[in-house]
Amino acid sequence: MSNNSPHTKFQRILVGVDDSPDAQLAFQYAIAEAYQVKASLIITSILEHDDDNVYQALNKDYVHGERKELVEHYRKLALEAGMDQVDTVVDEGDPGEIIVKNVIPAAKADLLVIGSLAKKGLKKYFGSQAAYMAKYAPISVMVVR
DSSP: OOTTOTTOOOSEEEEEOOSSHHHHHHHHHHHHHHHHHTOEEEEEEEEOGGGOOHHHHHOHHHHHHHHHHHHHHHHHHHHHTTOSOEEEEEEESOHHHHIIIIIHHHHTOSEEEEESOOSSSSOTTSOHHHHHHHHHOSSEEEEEO
């Protein structure tokens, strides 16, 4: 059976989160899928450099602390929803590239769940990060709308 079979049972589901409603929807889908197939869940949040204000750019510990709090909040929700195995990954850089090149291989994920909307700008219907990950991820990608 090939990896692209519709009968593939995912074992390690990675979900990308931020503080947007779109990411929350992706998170809810990822929990439901992971719970149903008894997969482990990995929650990641990537700090984009252009999100920094001047103060935060000078204080990476502050920014990473905020991101860690965010993923810990999602981790707690996943555990409360009945998930047994929940890991978290916080990194910084271009989210699409970091998730595809660093997080997916390190987490050994076999499904990536992401929201479809960009946080900013005119590309709001299918964000450039989502498009990048859907195109270049070496694993199946579920884009949630």
